[in-house]
Amino acid sequence: MREGSLEAPTRHPIPWQEEGYYDEAALDAELRRVFDICHGCRRCFNLCDSFPRLFDLIDESPTGELDSVESKDFKPVVDACTLCDMCFMTKCPYVPPHEFDLDFPHLMLRARAIEFAKGETSFPDRELAKTDRNGQLASLVAGPANWATKRGNMLTRPILQAVADIDVRADLPAFADATFEEQAAASGAAINAQAPAYGRKALLYATCYVNFNTPGVGLATQKVLAHNGVDMAVAHPGCCGMPKLENGDLAGVAAQARLVAAALEPAIDAGRDIIALTPSCALMLKFEWPLILPEDPQVRKLAAATFDIAEYVVDIAKKEGLAPGLGDLAGPVAMHFACHSRAQNQGPKAAEMLRMIPGSQVSVVERCSGHGGKWGMFTKNFDVGIKIGKPAGRALAKDTPAHVVSECPLAGVHLRQVIETIPAAPVPDRVGHPIELFARAYGF
């Protein structure tokens, strides 16, 4: 629940195709209007590094007010925003429909869009945003790619830092030998025709991360849903464009939205629900794409048909009931409620799902992990990302849970590294996805 207002936040379409969106004087005026409101409010002081940077800037200025801060000094505030949406979704009482009409993340996005339009986005940022191309190439040579990118490889990682600005200390996600699409085609999970949800049809939108890095999340989803009677197809027509959004490349996001929405439309028309296997991608399909292409009927149709994976399992449980067979998990679970799951405004569905396992004890940690997609990998952000993730890491490691999970696979990699930095904290072997635990409870 958002603090300070009972009304649900709404968001305006992003006028990225209008010339005025890129007007630097108009942006500066809007930054000053919003920053002044934030200066008087300060609720978001501990959400991320953007707000502390802003408040220090104002407090250390000659007058202690925004009027004596130069606009050129706003850039570090913009740079520190990971577009996690937490200020908008959980704190700000001034979001629309309030008359202040304040949307801090989308204002940071506009500043990034202007930088992108001026060609100021860095080469590593632009190249790392091509996640489907990078994933396709890396999965062809997964062994050498994983060797080269592994933390501790002092032959290759300093070169990666010098060339791509990826911090030598950052744990990077490994690539799988075979994509989820390939493994799903081979696995052929049998559909349980006796299950109450038999008759449901879904399409798993693989997402770049599950397709190229963690196919196990997709395979676990397949097993759970097939056991519950759901007929499934799998597709990965392209990236959702979240890394391009982080760069302010709104035309790039729109192109991905059009491509994916057109590719998935026949499945929706055939009665399939669309399940996005990564929360950032679900957020894009459900909420960001319709704000970027509000008039596109295929994008709107896809948004209405899309579920987050835990949301879908809970939907089955509530409407038809789950297939029997859930066993004990053998120990408590600490679950990270990822920002982009929270931003979907659906409540902690993964915790709800895990609590349906008999005897489960699930504690939920609602703090940001600090990874911010590719943001936390860069040398200029790595230490800040670890610092932001510390409260979440401490809470997850408290009382040495048997299982630590996060709905966001990238956050999982980062949180494990955060926990390593906390003295005497028990470091989990891996921070997996809640659906993997759920599959395990079914005995898969």
Ligand code: SF4
């Ligand atoms: S969107 Fe997230 S990172 Fe950006 S300013 Fe808001 S809370 Fe901070």
Ligand code: SF4
């Ligand atoms: S974004 Fe809203 S809640 Fe956060 S500091 Fe600014 S005005 Fe306050």
